[in-house]
Amino acid sequence: MPGSDRRSVVRALGALAVLPMLPAPLAAKARARPAFPSAALVLERTLDRYLADNALIxxxxxxxxxxxxxxxxxxxxxxxxxxxxxxxxSLAGFARMEEARDASAIFPLQLDRSGLIVGWDEETGPDISAAVARAMDVIEAAVANPGERQEARSFISSIGNAASGIVSQVPRDLFFPATGQSVETQPVALAGGLQGSFEVAIAASADPQTGLLRQSERRVTTRIGDSRRETREAWRIVPAS
Structure with missing residues (x-):
């Protein structure tokens, strides 16, 4: 791979750090009415993002x-x-700001009788185009060569077309998930004949008696030639101490 192509691929992959996680629904199942907890619980979210140099946040x-x-x-x-x-x-300043940020604005959340979050519209949810636009801001600033910029733009646009127009940071069935595993892979063609793929894999487990979340994980993997980038999001519930 020519040096300029490799650099643009690395930059494009790095720009994925600003993209939210994408949903990949498990097969629909009949949902029993859940047993809502009476005691306080601790909800934990871990987000892993790999940068262009494989550094982990x-x-x-x-x-x-x-x-x-x-x-x-x-x-x-x-x-x-x-x-x-x-x-x-090198990102110590970012780390301090992020640790100081209170991310409680998503609450309160209303759940329906089956435990799904109310107001999460599967058909008209947030469009990935907004996330693509944010990624392109990064590309415009980071890729000075117009040819490389166009290649990166094509890559980000391909991701947008593959994502079915929906972006969700909080799964609709977060607290009472459909259990099992699912993988969806979308091939991606880049300028210059480069080939790659965009894959979303999810897995979820729940308490068999109550249906309450034990752990769920969504993993987004992008491959371009021999380059690979991964983003992982995991949620779990533990009893409050």
């Missing part, structure tokens, strides 16, 4: 959550109780 947050009845469903109230960021020394 890991952000782990946890929230104390309580469930209160609302009609046939429930409302989840929560407050952040911890945040930890692992990052390269």
């Amino acid at each position: 890991r952000v782990t947050r946890s929230w104390s959550c309580t469930f209160r009845a609302l009609g046939a469903g429930a409302v989840v109230d929560a407050s952040q109780i911890s945040a930890k960021v692992e990052a390269p020394p």
Whole structure:
């Protein structure tokens, strides 16, 4: 691979760090009415993002959550109780700011009688084009050569077309997930004849008695030639201490 092509691929892969995780729904199953918890729980989210030089940024947050009845469903109230960021020394400033940020704005969340988050519209959810636009801002600033920039633009656009127009940071079935595993792979063709793929894999487990989340994981893997980038998001619930 020519040096300029390799550099543009690395930059394009690095730009994926700004893209939110994409949903890859498991096969639909009949949902039993869940048993909403009566005691406080701790919800933990870990996000791993690999940068262009394979350096890892890991952000782990946890929230104390309580469930209160609302009609046939429930409302989840929560407050952040911890945040930890692992990052390269060059990103120490970012790590400090991220650890100081309170990411509790997503709460409260309303759940319907089957445990799904209310207001999460599978058909008209947030469009990935907004995430692509943010990625392109990074590309425009980082790739000075117009030819390389066009290649990177084609790559990011291909991802947008492959994502079915939906982006979600919080899975609709976060607290009471459909269990099992699923993998979806989308081939990606780049300028200059480069070939690659964009893969989303998810796996989830739940308490067999209550249906409550044990752990879920979504993994986004991008491959271009011999280059590979991965983003991983994991949620789990543990009893409050």
